[in-house]
Amino acid sequence: MTTATDLETQPAPGPEAQPSAADLDARDPLRRYRDLFVGADDPALPAYLDGNSLGRPVKALAERYRRFVDDEWGGRLIRGWDETWLRKPFALGDRIGAATLGAAPGQTVVADSTTVSLYKLLRAALDARPGRHEIVIDRSNFPTDRYVVEGVAAETGSTVRWLEPDAAGGVTADDVRAVLGPETAVLVLSQVAYRSGHLADVPGITRLAHEHGALVLWDLCHSAGAVPIELDAWEVDLATGCTYKYLNGGPGSPAFVYVNRALLDGLRQPIQGWMGERTPFEMGQDYRPADGIRRFLSGTPPITGMIAIEAMLELIEEAGMPAIRAKSEALTAFAVRRIDEQLVPLGVELTSPRNPAARGSHVTIDHPAFPAMVPELWEQGVIPDFRRPTGIRLGFSPLSTSFAEVALGIGAIEERLQHS
Ligand SMILES: *Cc1c(COP(=O)(O)O)cnc(C)c1O
Secondary structure, X not given: OOOHHHHHHXXXXXXXXXXXXXXXXXXXXXXXXXHHEOOOOOOOOOEEXXXXXXXXXXXXXHHHHHHHHHHHHHHHOOHHHHHOHHHHHHHHHHHHHHHHHOOOOOOEEEEOOHHHHHHHHHHHHHHOOOOOXXXXXXOOOOHHHHXXXXXXXXXXXXXXXXXXXXXXXXXXXXXXXXXXXXXXXEEEEEOEOOOOOEEOXXXXXXXXXXXXXXXXXXXXXXXXXXXXXXXXXXXXXXXXXXXXXXXXXXXXXXXXXXXXXXXXXXXOOOOOOHHHEOOHHHOOOOOOEOOHHHHXXXXXXXXXXXXXXXXXXXXXXXXXXXXXXXXXXXXXXXXXXHHHHHHHHHOOEEOOOOOHHHEOOEEEEEXXXXXXXXXXXXXXXXXXXXXXXXXXEEEOOOOOOOHHHHHHHXXXXXXXXXXX
């Protein structure tokens, strides 16, 4: 298998002889996957660099949606629930767990949004640590994570303990060690920081928290499908993440929720709905939480939002996470090289880790001209994300992003900076 390191070191006799984007694409062992996505060859959209916010649809989806409408929904109607849909949140959860999370069956379910899942998991974790009153989170975490933590703290009389990591980095084991204590109940952290791309030491931080009797809730939105994850082996307590980013589930597709088997039967989540009850169709008077991961369901699962995730998972299962991670590292390494050569001399700053092993599948760059530039780039079909106050985030979805797209995107930014 070709690794990221091979791709970077193969020719390179001197700094001027770096491989071109075309060479890297020609040698990319995953290059055939790009053609399986809608819009990959659209001339009006030469560089889509935001697959980490919304992945492209898999081409085979149109036929799958048609079959779903005609046969499953239209043909089976209400019978579909008993025949397939009631099992789907668990079957799909197990499949996401096996392909991307390192999670054995029975611990992952697909439901709700990441925001709602964060709320449910955080409340459950706090209840499991009675007498402890601190929730730890970082100021650089995604807004929804911070808002949910503040809301739960207000609701439960807990205190928020804020970490303040470096803008180009993220939360480290040392940061966590400095705040852990007998009051710490739960830490809410992202494996990959949504702005800088910093890749956190999940096993190390989880171990530290456990040594202090605390639980950790990991947000995997920017990591599932892009970086290696071993939730069981790392003894992670709780995790959740989006499926519309690197799992290409489509706008608003539901989140996945992971609860470690060792904790499952001791946890109660706060949104007690009939789908998490032991015998939903008995329609009983009293709520008794179901055994296993089903107690983390609340209402009727969003089946239509799960179809696209299945189509993407097939590709991820086939390509394998090691090859996906190798391509991702090669893409970010190539981007950083081009940023150093073409953009840093124009005053651009790299606000992401320099070591490919220390970041996820995106990099962020900052320059005061970027707020005005992003709408112009979008106009020409070069689509990165803008991140306040002055950041452009370049996200690479390993199965659908080409090296040529990365080169084109960075070239477009260079050209605009030269003429601004
Ligand atoms: C994208 C993202 C979310 C989004 O949550 P939704 O409930 O799907 O809107 C949450 N957390 C992180 C870290 C994200 O990157």
